[in-house]
Amino acid sequence: MDAISPVLTDAFQLLRDDLYEHLSEAEFLATKVIEWSDEDVDAARILIPDLVLVIRGLLIEHQLTPHGTCCICTLEWPCPVVTRIHALVKDPEREFVALVRRAHADE
Numbered sequence: 001m002d003a004i005s006p007v008l009t010d011a012f013q014l015l016r017d018d019l020y021e022h023l024s025e026a027e028f029l030a031t032k033v034i035e036w037s038d039e040d041v042d043a044a045r046i047l048i049p050d051l052v053l054v055i056r057g058l059l060i061e062h063q064l065t066p067h068g069t070c071c072i073c074t075l076e077w078p079c080p081v082v083t084r085i086h087a088l089v090k091d092p093e094r095e096f097v098a099l100v101r102r103a104h105a106d107e
C-alpha cells in the first residue's frame with residue numbers, strides 16, 4: 001500500500017486536531033465551573049446521552065461478524081476499538097461504573 005500524500009497527511013492531522021480540540025472544549029466545560037449553573041447542569045444532562053451515542057455508534061460499527069472478526073477492522077473480535085471502549089467504560093475508577101451502580105441501587 002502506498003503512503004498517503006503529504007497534502008492528505010496534513011488534512012488528516014487537521015481533522016484529528018479539530019476533533020481533539022472539540023473534545024477538550026467539552027472536557028473543559030465540565031471542569032471549569034466550581035458551582036454549576038442550571039444551564040451547566042442542563043448541558044451535562046444532554047451531553048451524557050450524546051457521549052453514550054458516540055460510544056454506542058463505535059460499538060455498532062465494530063460489530064462481530066459470523067466469522068469471529070470485526071466488520072470494520074477485520075481483526076479478530078473484540079478488535080482494539082471494542083477492547084479499548086470496554087476498558088474505559090468498565091474501569092471502576094471512572095464515573096461510568098459508579099453511575100451505573102447508582103442507577104441499579106435506585107431500582
Ligand SMILES: [Zn+2]
Pocket residue numbers: 062070071072073074079080081082
Ligand atoms: Zn473493529
